[in-house]
Amino acid sequence: MVSRVIPVETFDLVIFGGTGDLARRKILPALFRRFQAGQMPEESRIIGAARSEMGTKEFRAFVGEAIGEFIPAEEAPAKAVENFLRHISYVAVDARGTDGWSDLSAQVRQDVIQAFYFSVAPALFGDLAERLHEHGIAGPESRIVVEKPFGRDLESAHALNATLAAHFDEHQIYRIDHYLGKETVQNLMAVRFGNILFEPLWNAQYVDHVQITVAETVGVEGRGAYYDLSGAMRDMVQNHMMQLLCLIAMEPPSQFEPDAVRDEKLKVIRALDPVAPAEIVRGQYKAGNGRPSYVEGVENPDSRTESFIAMRVDIANWRWKGTPFYLRTGKRLKSRMSEIVVTFREPPHSIFGEEAGKSANVLVIRLQPDEGITLRVTIKEPGPGGMRLVDVPLDMTFAEALGPDADDIPDAYERLIMDVIRGNQTLFMRGDEVEAAWAWTDPIIAAWSDKGDRPLPYETGSTGPEDALMLLHRDGRRWREIEV
Structure with missing residues (x-):
């Protein structure tokens, strides 16, 4: 190739x-x-x-x-x-x-x-x-x-849009989110809309739940002053993770054309249910492994800003009603990893009996490191002793699948800057899309601000607060492990 x-x-x-x-x-x-x-x-x-x-x-x-x-x-x-x-x-x-x-x-x-x-x-x-x-x-x-940051709330985002609109038309404005330039993110659209295999199954009837994880090992480092005014919700969920959620959940656009794609993403944002406080876990990393705590990094001993957030999000439309989306992001976690995990429902009836074991097909889309897509399918475990089921991966790690050509894959900024020169806005956010995301985010932030809740402390190098595990456990599910 x-x-x-x-x-x-x-x-x-x-x-x-x-x-x-x-x-x-x-x-x-x-x-x-x-x-x-x-x-x-x-x-x-x-x-x-x-x-x-x-x-x-x-x-x-x-x-x-x-x-x-x-x-x-x-x-x-x-x-x-x-x-x-x-x-x-x-x-x-x-x-x-x-x-x-x-x-x-x-x-x-x-x-x-x-x-x-x-x-x-x-x-x-x-x-x-x-x-x-x-x-x-x-x-x-x-x-x-x-x-980014394109505003810190709906009011400021609206004001920024108005400022730019006074001098430039919408077709001239490219609001960049480097996550949308990643090869795997674009491959998500190719997997969904270029293969008859997945799209018929891409709905609440067949998908049990979706997990989106963006884990970082770094702390606030030199960004303390900015980060303490934003937190994980504003810095990651409102933009990067919202965009990933939209690409997973959106309806097929009529064509791969900027406004057609962005129209469908906007519909997803407007269909998001409000999130109850019980469906949100906020955390703040402690000192550990010779590294300072969050409050030391931002030089604010009374900071109530979250460096970790996990939440359950529900989409109120026909395609996704009943299928939860779990979002998780944080700093100073176990490893650096970004991935989307689509877990399909178990077969309605197993012909092999309880002793064979249970399993579910899982599609894992890795954004970093080692961009690629893995589909876990169920086969018989080799050997005698009857029918025992085991999951095996069908792996498409780009570095392995494409060989030397994988080295030629442009990074996100390379692709997005060239798209600007071409005049292609498909991978850029539109003004109404940004405002809709803030309209959903603002009440969530206001709710915990009004209560004055403090984020839960968590260990450096961990997977975040223990309560984040319970967010899925109480639904009978588990987070996919953050790998080292």
Whole structure:
């Protein structure tokens, strides 16, 4: 199998916040990889823009260091890096003032695709949008990319949407969620809608329950000030996990086209039942293994912000009524793992008897590490002694199934940035979708805030609070083990 690389049209990409951490770790290395893959036209340009007073030479050195830090040396030969850096320039701009905007206007071409990546705090979105138009830089076909957090509640998300809408049409706005750029997430849609095998079974009649787990081993690290104002609910559930839930639960769109896909995701969000406090477990990690506790990491000894959350979610529609979705995410857990587990119901009648054992088909979609899909099916255990049932995996780990071509799979940022250049919004959130997610999330947060509940403490390196296990046990189910 040969990976196909489809070049995009010539573009100018301006990265506001070009000297920031996200640009250094993700955006610039992703662009280099696409350049290496032959996807970036020779005439295209990448323009860094930030407050830092530096010239193009200094910024190119910054980009070269980022590539050296985040891309293995064997994948970044010196000549390739040198060629890539020729496409790089820099302009110092003041987002809230006038400095630098004339220089930026002189660099951005009007006869190529224009994309502006807002890798800055949301408070600056409006200022950047206004100045792009004030100085005649952005046009009716320009595209802007905005990062999360897109608001911290419905009111702020609505205000952000209104700010951007004052200067850009919805078809120009790309709200990025890197989870949607993962190969396995897109394969989830291919598995569902490209195979007759699964879609007839993808409903409450045949699916017992669904688990979505995003486990991290890191703590808040250097993000304490931000994280203590957001918590796991705002940081992970309202966006990343909500998107995964929508892709699992949505109806088949009429076609694989941006608004058709996003219309169906929106229907799922609007069908979510309110979540009762009894269906939610919040946790906060303790000190352990030589690492500080959550409250030490955020420097707030009275913090009631959750670093872990588990919850049962129900969808009030014909397809999913009666099938619970269990969501779980947290920091300082046993291992780093993201996966979706679809557990099908047991056969209505076993012809083999109780002594043969019981089993259920399980579809496991792994997002990280080792992206892939596994379907567990039931067979007879080999050997004499009668009929004994055992589960075995049908495994499609990408690294094994695709061989050397698996190394060519673009990471999430590579794919999503190229989708921006192509003008494909399928894997980006629409404004009404974001607001609907906050409309569901806000009452949940308000309920525990009003009660003043403290998160439950849990051990570093564990699977979270014990009460999270009971969330499933009382329903007669179990979490799939977080693997090391």
